[in-house]
Amino acid sequence: LFWLSLNVWLFWKTFLLYYQGLQYYYLHQMLGLGLCVSRASASVLNLNCCLVLLPMCRVLLAFLRGSQKVARRKTRRLLDKSKTFHVTCGVTICIFSVLHVAAHLVNALNFSENYNEDFLSLNAANYRGEDPRKLLFATVPGLTGVIMVLVLFLMCTASTYAIRVSNYDIFWYTHNLFFVFYMLLMLHVSGGVLKYQTNLEEHPPGCFNPNKTLRENVTVPKAFEESFPDYTTEPFPEDLPVPEPFVQNNFMRICSEEPKFQSHFPETWFWISGPLCLYCVERLYRYIRSNKPVTITSVISHPSNVLEVRMIKDDFKARPGQYVILHCPRVSALESHPFTLTMCPTDTKATFGVHLKVVGDWTERFRDLLLLHSNQDTEILPIFQQRRYPKLYVDGPFGSPFEESLNYEVSLCVAGGIGVTPFASVLNTLLDGWKCHKLRRLYFIWVCRDIESFRWFADLLCTLHGKLWQENRPDYINIQLYLSQTDGIQKIIGEKYQALNSRLLIGRPRWKLLFDEIAKCNRRKTIGVFCCGPNKISKILHKLSNSSNSYGTRFEYNKESFS
Secondary structure, X not given: OHHHHHHHHHHHHHHHHHHHOHHHHHHHHHHOHHHHHHHHHHHHHHHHXXXXXXXXXXXXXXXXXXOOOOOOHHHHHHHHHHHHHHHHHHHHHHXXXXXXHHHHHHHHHHHHXXXXXXXXXXXXXXXXXXXXXXXXXXXXXXXXXXXXXXXXXXXXXXXXXXXXXXXXXXXXXXXXXHHHHHHHHHHHOOOOOOEEEOOOOOOOOOOEOHHHHHHOOOOOOHHHOOOOOOOOOOOOOOOOOOOHHHXXXXXXXXXXXXXXXXXXXXXHHHHHHHHHHHHHHHHHHHHHHOOOOOEEEEEEEEOOOEEEEEEEOOOOOOOOOOEEEEEOOOOOOOOOEEEEEEEOOOOOOOOEEEEEEOOOHHHHHHHHHHOOOOOOOOOOOOHHHHHXXXXXXXXXXXXXXXXXXXXXXXXXXXXXXXHHHHHHHHHHHHHHOOOOOOOOEEEEEEEEOOHHHHHHOHHHHHHHHHHHHHOOOOOOEEEEEEEOOOOOOOOOEOEOOHHHHOOEEEOOOOHHHHHHHHHHHOOOOEEEEEEEOOHHHHHHHHHHHHOOOOOOOEEEEEEEOOO
């Protein structure tokens, strides 16, 4: 709402500028309010087309999140809103594009009907009554505008939730048309259709031009009848004093020359050239950084269609909670997908890994290429067979809100299904050593529909639990596992995971009671709340985090959505 209000304010200020500006007097007389609406909407579009690219500069965001220059946690949390800000700018572009297009349709009609023979350079039409469709399809600004509307329509419709879920490829390919959109935008603003007056002092709008009036045999005001005989054809003398009645009445001013008009310099170039160059430089840097394929060390097929891929890459460093983008040319030449790191490289081991759920065409093809026998549950290939793996390129790592989970004294991590992956890297980091981090207590809540899903990280949870018991810190982590759908009480996987059996609960968490208990045990502390799961759970946690409690405990909400 704040961003929308800011754009409406900018629209109104620009509208008044063009409505009241003397340099647009003659153009306003020709086009009416269509001029003001088109220019005001264009200013809003310039701002949003400039800023919509910045949230997509992932390397820049990761640098700011990890640098000491952004030391305040509250400031770093604003970076977590980058995706929301990108969507907001996109919606704003769509709304004001409709206004911009409607205003220019009216302008095209007015250019044709209000053709002015006195100011030929001001006309966009060639003659009165010219077909307005020629202005839309036979001029550079008109034709580029039509194509931009089509591109924007494809990008917006393909960005809807239904399209992204049903066919991600459509969203991916249409969204990459943004480069075509920006190239057309650069051409669109170079037409110089709308012009302003440059000689306001020599020709104030609405002034009286004696020379032109006499040449065209137009009746002059009575105040000038004696000074200029009907037969006068000489130019108006420069040293002739202004008649007294004119000075006293002050009903018009004398202009010394004809109005001169000039096209605006394309201000859009100033707005979008910087962010566009920054984005292009970053993409080039990311291409160079990810140009070398990784070495896949092992592939493990987990229950419930989850695949684990472990890799090694030279000079690869990452922080817990970050994600990478995987690109496999044999699966798709252009398509890439983000996956959260479930294992980060450390000083003692260079291996890092991801868990991916097989839910679409890309992941299905990727799984078939990795596994020699797709029906085999688990497969860790030896070194001499690794050449059978397809080439895999890794771009990243990139930042996410979960990097902050280790920077709170107390953190509440809530995962839904495969949304546990961001917290897996955090748990692995704690397994390597927890004393070097600020975190002193972790509440880990994991909700799954089927019992087999808990096996993805059951070994990790049991190992971490055993280590903390050996170090006399069993209260460091509070594990609660919820099985939302079941026909009866079941164990996770038998005797091997006895440490988790007592923490398995049937049903869904009672979130209000859970928050009250955590607030009571951590009075007057700030607790970081991290959620990766369905929107329904996210909304509940967000609401509870913003609600007050009687213990002076403050909850700060952070969210990552994979929907």
